[in-house]
Amino acid sequence: MILPGVTGKFDHFAFDEAGGRLFGAATGNHSVEVIDFKRGKVAQSITGFGKPHGLAWVAATNTLFVSDGARGELRAYRGTPFTLAGTIKLSDDADDMAYDEQTHLLFIGHGGSDTANPARVAVVDVRTISLVANLPVPTHPEGIATDSGSRRVFVNIADASEVAVIDTATRTVVAHWKLTRAADNVPLALDSDDGLLLVACRTPGTLIAMDGANGKETAGIAAAGGADDLFYDAALRRVYLISGAGEVDAFQIDGKRALHALGVVHTAPGAKTALFVPAQNLLYVGVPSDATHPAEVRAYKTIAP
Numbered sequence: 001m002i003l004p005g006v007t008g009k010f011d012h013f014a015f016d017e018a019g020g021r022l023f024g025a026a027t028g029n030h031s032v033e034v035i036d037f038k039r040g041k042v043a044q045s046i047t048g049f050g051k052p053h054g055l056a057w058v059a060a061t062n063t064l065f066v067s068d069g070a071r072g073e074l075r076a077y078r079g080t081p082f083t084l085a086g087t088i089k090l091s092d093d094a095d096d097m098a099y100d101e102q103t104h105l106l107f108i109g110h111g112g113s114d115t116a117n118p119a120r121v122a123v124v125d126v127r128t129i130s131l132v133a134n135l136p137v138p139t140h141p142e143g144i145a146t147d148s149g150s151r152r153v154f155v156n157i158a159d160a161s162e163v164a165v166i167d168t169a170t171r172t173v174v175a176h177w178k179l180t181r182a183a184d185n186v187p188l189a190l191d192s193d194d195g196l197l198l199v200a201c202r203t204p205g206t207l208i209a210m211d212g213a214n215g216k217e218t219a220g221i222a223a224a225g226g227a228d229d230l231f232y233d234a235a236l237r238r239v240y241l242i243s244g245a246g247e248v249d250a251f252q253i254d255g256k257r258a259l260h261a262l263g264v265v266h267t268a269p270g271a272k273t274a275l276f277v278p279a280q281n282l283l284y285v286g287v288p289s290d291a292t293h294p295a296e297v298r299a300y301k302t303i304a305p
Contacts, residue, residue, distance in 0.1 A: 003042060006033060006295040010286030012096065013275035014055035014064070022275070022284060023064060024297065025052035032066055034082065035297060044081045054097040056106055058126045065126070067094035067108055074108055074122070076129045086129035091117040098144040099126065100153065103168050107153050109141025121155055121164070123171055133171040137164050143187040143230070145197070147212065154197055156185045163188070163199065163215065177215030182206035187230035189239065194257050200227035200241050207241060207251060209259055221259040224249050231276035231283070233302055238262070240283055240302075242274040248283065248300070267298065276302070 008028015015022055021043065022035040032052050034044040050070025057064055063085065064077045072094055076086040091111035099106050106126050112119030119140050123133035139159035146153050146168075153166040157176075161183040165175035179185055182201035189198045190212070197210040205225035209218050226244030233240065239259070241249040246269045250262040273286040281303040289295040 001035065001037060001040060001298075002294060002296045003033060003035070004294050005029070006042075007289045008295065009270060009288035010273045010295065010297070011051075011053050012055045012273060013284060013286065014057040015275060015277050015284075016057050016059070017277070017279055018059060022297065023055050023057060024286060025055055025066065026295065027051055028289065028295070032064070037299070046077060046082055049075075053093075053095050054108065056097045056099050058099055058106070060101070060104070061126055063126060063129075065097065065099075065106060065108075065124075067097060067110070069093045069095060072110065072117075074124065076126075088122070088124060088129065088131050090122055091120065093140060095140070096142060096144050098146045098153065100146040100148055100168055102148040102151070105132070105168060105171075107144050107146065107155075107166070109137075109144060109155065112137075112140030112159075119157075121153075121166065121173075135166060135171070135173055137173065138162070138176075142185070145188050145190045147190055147192065149192060150212070154188060154190070156188050156199065158184050158186055161185065163197065163210070165215070175215065177210065179208065179217070181208055181217055181220040186227055187241075189230045189232040191232045191234075191237075191239075191253060193234055193237070194253060196253070196257060198230060198232060198239055200230045202227055205243075207239065207249075207259060209253075209257065218257055219259045221251065221261060223251075224264075226272065228272035229274045231274070233276065234278065235281070236302065238302070240274070240276060242267075242272055242285065244270065244272040246271045248274070248285070265300065267300075271298075 054067040184202035224243035
């Protein structure tokens with residue numbers, strides 16, 4: 001779907017399953033685009049951001065959360081059309097976030113640029129839109145994944161080459177799992193079926209499988225450099241890695257929890273942001289604008305019709 005007037009790239013996506021709406025953080029427009037794919041149009045452009053970054057849709061409260069990396073804050077939007085419902089001050093480079101349905105807590109990475117802005121993972125109660133904890137981590141947090149079953153949250157700390165583990169009950173960091181096969185770990189995903197944490201690294205391009213119980217690296221395989229997004233497809237036991245090279249690398253997880261490369265789907269130059277929606281068997285990929293066309297969002301089927 002081509003989005004006239006939308007320039008630059010998309011940073012993150014979120015999806016409203018009940019409403020069939022895709023939310024995209026359009027950095028070039030300093031906006032969040034509310035995209036109605038059924039009607040083939042943008043339903044609303046939420047404007048006024050410095051740099052819209054991470055997104056999370058919380059269906060329980062019909063709230064869209066947006067982190068603003070330039071202004072160092074988290075914003076909450078509700079209603080039709082969306083209007084501002086609350087703001088929480090964070091620090092610079094407010095970034096990725098993940099929601100835990102069991103605890104009603106939202107985890108947001110921010111900070112880490114200097115001593116005045118230390119790296120933190122903010123913990124927000126989505127029901128009251130209030131900050132309940134602000135957990136220190138070594139350097140700027142990147143990808144975040146929640147595991148309600150084990151009541152833990154996993155956070156990629158790229159500059160420290162580690163995964164920080166948060167206990168949602170105590171709201172504390174309880175472990176630091178160091179990576180050994182590769183570094184610059186940006187996106188991650190959880191394979192609950194196999195008890196695996198999947199981590200994509202950029203230096204060198206590598207996909208690592210870690211035991212979700214203890215952080216032991218159980219497998220590793222070469223992957224595209226510049227990994228930006230990573231998703232696990234439980235229906236097919238597959239992993240989709242999206243990189244700045246404009247491609248989707250697919251991997252299979254077998255019965256012994258080993259990783260196998262399946263192939264590469266080429267998308268478009270600079271298309272590094274995506275969102276997998278299991279209920280639709282669709283992978284949405286954001287294509288940045290260039291001198292000849294505006295930004296667009298492409299939908300790729302993961303299961304043949």
